[in-house]
Amino acid sequence: MSTLTKTPGADSDDMSTRAITSGPGAGLTGYGTYEKRPFNVGRWFRATGWRHLVGVVMIVFSCFPLLFVLSSSLNPKGTLTGSNALFSAIGLDSYARILSSPDIPYTDWFVNTLIIAGITALATVFLGALAAYSFSRMRFTGRRVGLVSIVIIQMFPQLLAVVAIFLLMSSIGDWFPALGLNTRIGLIMVYLGGALGVNTYLMYGFFNTIPASIDEAAKIDGASHARIFFTIILRLAAPILAVVALLSFIATINEFVVASVILIDPENQTLAVGLTKLVSNPRYADWSAFSAGAVMAALPVMAVFLFLQKYIVGGLTAGSVK
Amino acid sequence: MSTMTSNVGVDAGEPTPEKPSKRQRQAGHIADLASAGIKVLLVKIIALGILDALALTAIFILVGQREWLVTAIVVIATGLINWIYLGRRRLPAKYLTPGVIFLLIFQVFVLGYTAYIGFTNYGTGHNGTKDQAVSALMSSALERVEDSPTFAVTVLEQGDTLNLLVTDPDGAVRVGNAETPLHAVDNAQMDGGKAVGLDGYSTLSFQEILAQSDAITALAVPESEDPNDGALRTPDGSSGYLYVSNLEYDEAAGTMTDTRTDTVYTDDGSGAFTSADGEQLMPGWQVVVGADNFVRALTDESIRGPLVYVTIWTFVFALVSVATTFFLGLFLAIVFNDMRMRGRKFYRVLMILPYAFPSFLSALVWAGMMNESFGFINQVLLGGAAVPWLTDPTLAKVSILIVNLWLGFPYMFLVCTGALQSIPEELQEAATVDGAKPWAVFRLIKLPLLLVSLAPLLIASFAFNFNNFNLIYMLTNGGPRDSSAPIPVGHTDILISMVYKVAFTGQTRDYGLASAFTIIIFIVVAIISIISFRKTKALEELN
Numbered sequence: 001m002s003t004l005t006k007t008p009g010a011d012s013d014d015m016s017t018r019a020i021t022s023g024p025g026a027g028l029t030g031y032g033t034y035e036k037r038p039f040n041v042g043r044w045f046r047a048t049g050w051r052h053l054v055g056v057v058m059i060v061f062s063c064f065p066l067l068f069v070l071s072s073s074l075n076p077k078g079t080l081t082g083s084n085a086l087f088s089a090i091g092l093d094s095y096a097r098i099l100s101s102p103d104i105p106y107t108d109w110f111v112n113t114l115i116i117a118g119i120t121a122l123a124t125v126f127l128g129a130l131a132a133y134s135f136s137r138m139r140f141t142g143r144r145v146g147l148v149s150i151v152i153i154q155m156f157p158q159l160l161a162v163v164a165i166f167l168l169m170s171s172i173g174d175w176f177p178a179l180g181l182n183t184r185i186g187l188i189m190v191y192l193g194g195a196l197g198v199n200t201y202l203m204y205g206f207f208n209t210i211p212a213s214i215d216e217a218a219k220i221d222g223a224s225h226a227r228i229f230f231t232i233i234l235r236l237a238a239p240i241l242a243v244v245a246l247l248s249f250i251a252t253i254n255e256f257v258v259a260s261v262i263l264i265d266p267e268n269q270t271l272a273v274g275l276t277k278l279v280s281n282p283r284y285a286d287w288s289a290f291s292a293g294a295v296m297a298a299l300p301v302m303a304v305f306l307f308l309q310k311y312i313v314g315g316l317t318a319g320s321v322k
Numbered sequence: 323m324s325t326m327t328s329n330v331g332v333d334a335g336e337p338t339p340e341k342p343s344k345r346q347r348q349a350g351h352i353a354d355l356a357s358a359g360i361k362v363l364l365v366k367i368i369a370l371g372i373l374d375a376l377a378l379t380a381i382f383i384l385v386g387q388r389e390w391l392v393t394a395i396v397v398i399a400t401g402l403i404n405w406i407y408l409g410r411r412r413l414p415a416k417y418l419t420p421g422v423i424f425l426l427i428f429q430v431f432v433l434g435y436t437a438y439i440g441f442t443n444y445g446t447g448h449n450g451t452k453d454q455a456v457s458a459l460m461s462s463a464l465e466r467v468e469d470s471p472t473f474a475v476t477v478l479e480q481g482d483t484l485n486l487l488v489t490d491p492d493g494a495v496r497v498g499n500a501e502t503p504l505h506a507v508d509n510a511q512m513d514g515g516k517a518v519g520l521d522g523y524s525t526l527s528f529q530e531i532l533a534q535s536d537a538i539t540a541l542a543v544p545e546s547e548d549p550n551d552g553a554l555r556t557p558d559g560s561s562g563y564l565y566v567s568n569l570e571y572d573e574a575a576g577t578m579t580d581t582r583t584d585t586v587y588t589d590d591g592s593g594a595f596t597s598a599d600g601e602q603l604m605p606g607w608q609v610v611v612g613a614d615n616f617v618r619a620l621t622d623e624s625i626r627g628p629l630v631y632v633t634i635w636t637f638v639f640a641l642v643s644v645a646t647t648f649f650l651g652l653f654l655a656i657v658f659n660d661m662r663m664r665g666r667k668f669y670r671v672l673m674i675l676p677y678a679f680p681s682f683l684s685a686l687v688w689a690g691m692m693n694e695s696f697g698f699i700n701q702v703l704l705g706g707a708a709v710p711w712l713t714d715p716t717l718a719k720v721s722i723l724i725v726n727l728w729l730g731f732p733y734m735f736l737v738c739t740g741a742l743q744s745i746p747e748e749l750q751e752a753a754t755v756d757g758a759k760p761w762a763v764f765r766l767i768k769l770p771l772l773l774v775s776l777a778p779l780l781i782a783s784f785a786f787n788f789n790n791f792n793l794i795y796m797l798t799n800g801g802p803r804d805s806s807a808p809i810p811v812g813h814t815d816i817l818i819s820m821v822y823k824v825a826f827t828g829q830t831r832d833y834g835l836a837s838a839f840t841i842i843i844f845i846v847v848a849i850i851s852i853i854s855f856r857k858t859k860a861l862e863e864l865n
């Protein structure tokens with residue numbers, strides 16, 4: 001907990017003016033002079049003006065691809081060339097096109113992505129929290145080995161074993177067609193293979209900061225271990241559970257390799273797979289329709305991300321630093 | 323990080339350090355029982371019941387398909403789960419089992435399976451058993467027997483499977499499909515000496531036969547279990563003829579003989595029937611080929627060349643990506659860490675937008691903007707220039723690094739800002755009092771402290787970029803393609819995208835070679851991990 005709030009969560013706002021000489025350029029200014037002086041452009045530029053210049057350059061760099069997508073999504077013309085004149089035409093034609101085109105099952109992709117990412121996120125949190133609880137609150141043989149193996153196994157990302165995953169899922173599909181290739185459940189199961197990884201670690205660290213005396217008090221009052229877990233630990237750890245769920249949700253939305261191998265029929269695919277295939281040849285692709293799809297896919301993710309930005313970055317840092 | 327880990331030992335849930343006595347344990351159980359509500363018990367019983375029912379269904383299906391090994395695994399796993407959850411003890415196992423099951427199947431098992439595939443010839447032309455290869459070869463070489471009698475046939479459907487109901491010239495009635503050889507039946511509905519229907523099957527009408535004519539003419543129903551006896555086919559859906567293969571399979575000797583040329587193809591262990599002069603009959607089957615794939619990857623000049631430059635580029639890409647994003651992020655963190663500056667929040671939100679935008683979309687959007695003939699950068703920013711951003715081997719690499727800088731700097735900016743603000747102010751004050759210049763304060767005090775606290779993040783970032791498949795695949799697809807290589811590989815491919823392309827794209831899919839590459843990556847990643855663990859001592863702090 002302490003790290004969470006201390007390191008990344010601390011926005012610069014809560015700092016006092018002590019941080020004046022924090023940058024290489026900062027010391028050039030009249031540090032420590034208190035009397036009011038007339039405004040001087042040169043001095044202003046050396047003190048903070050150049051920072052604004054850097055800021056503007058960086059904003060142009062970071063925003064212009066996003067503006068480009070937005071502009072081409074509003075462009076009724078379909079091609080990549082037609083999208084080059086930014087905001088030359090405004091219309092919602094391409095949104096209508098991608099939502100209604102019989103060749104592009106965009107709504108299916110959207111729903112699939114939400115279902116797959118949502119269930120994966122919830123299940124990841126649940127499985128990870130169960131494991132983290134046992135690692136944090138119980139002492140048993142193999143505990144240290146278990147923790148270390150989780151760290152080591154997560155060094156090998158699942159996508160490396162994509163060939164084996166494909167072959168495994170195709171045999172599972174021969175026996176149980178409902179769980180094999182081309183099914184959402186199958187893909188979710190594969191993703192859950194990675195549930196005990198960095199997430200467990202993140203939650204383990206957080207659970208350790210919840211005082212054990214709370215558990216003990218509950219135990220004395222007659223609560224069982226399951227009750228302590230569900231009604232005390234999970235509630236107290238709600239912030240980290242939200243972070244893990246969100247990180248897992250975003251990671252699943254972005255996942256391409258495993259999804260592209262397991263989901264075969266177009267109407268079963270996710271946004272990542274479907275939209276990638278849609279523009280595999282940018283020259284002939286309906287670029288505006290793709291942009292419209294991209295905007296619709298990105299807006300919810302970006303909104304949630306910016307809204308919870310502090311906590312997410314906190315979680316990322318805590319997890320890796322741990 | 324040290325605060326968190328040191329906390330762990332002190333105040334984490336350490337119920338009782340010494341082993342509880344028997345009496346204490348009994349008391350604990352009684353207390354547990356008394357406290358566990360009936361609701362919990364009910365949920366547990368229902369969940370276990372559902373699981374056992376599913377497992378039982380699975381076992382029936384698996385036994386039906388004669389998958390004994392998998393059946394045994396399911397039985398053992400189900401037994402183990404019941405044993406864990408029905409007992410009163412084994413508390414940690416109760417919490418660990420759900421996650422561990424998925425971990426074992428989809429993480430540990432697939433790693434082992436990858437290693438196994440790396441030692442086989444699995445891939446296009448070698449993706450089944452020897453029996454499947456034999457029957458595929460036999461049926462592909464079928465030729466109509468010249469004096470074949472005419473059999474009256476009726477096409478039947480059962481589920482999605484097409485069957486032939488055959489009335490022999492002597493009046494015997496048999497049925498079979500592509501998998502099941504013809505066998506006698508005695509309850510067929512007859513119509514003027516010809517069998518026309520069978521219970522449990524539906525007879526196809528003339529229109530249905532026309533609609534599926536391709537599938538029906540391709541259907542070959544084996545005459546018997548011995549593939550040398552030939553198969554029955556029907557060109558029109560009403561009369562059938564006996565077809566015999568040009569190939570003759572001698573199971574005892576393990577040879578295939580072409581009856582037209584008398585060439586003998588033997589099973590020489592390479593996973594296909596091979597003639598004396600090296601000609602192979604395809605399809606073959608899957609066999610263990612030992613270290614062949616590794617030998618090929620490391621000694622075959624045309625594969626080793628790409629493997630070497632792909633490996634080098636993977637390291638360069640990961641290192642340069644970490645370095646550029648980190649230094650830009652750090653620079654920005656310093657620039658915007660000045661309290662006198664106004665509008666820092668505004669800049670900050672707009673600068674982290676690239677991080678919030680789903681990364682697979684970013685790569686696709688950049689690919690569009692960098693398109694040589696139609697992209698925004700060439701057409702608008704450079705006024706119609708034809709800079710080959712993504713199609714020139716060197717420039718494509720630069721483009722990838724630029725895009726990755728765009729994707730990655732906001733994260734580094736955020737974590738650097740956090741780390742910078744957590745450095746105690748006293749250090750800086752002390753240094754300033756001692757007369758240190760701001761640059762010296764930064765270089766000698768802040769940077770080392772930052773690197774210490776951010777080192778694990780930088781390693782994680784390196785590991786992430788090492789396998790940053792999405793960026794490469796969606797921006798350049800590894801291209802431009804290296805036309806001199808026999809495998810589909812390009813100048814900007816990193817190891818993981820090369821594995822994907824060898825396994826899943828191109829004319830021939832070579833799962834064996836791809837898995838061998840994967841194992842090589844595993845070894846590289848393992849070495850890096852060991853070194854980085856040694857350096858950060860991350861594991862030693864675990865308690």
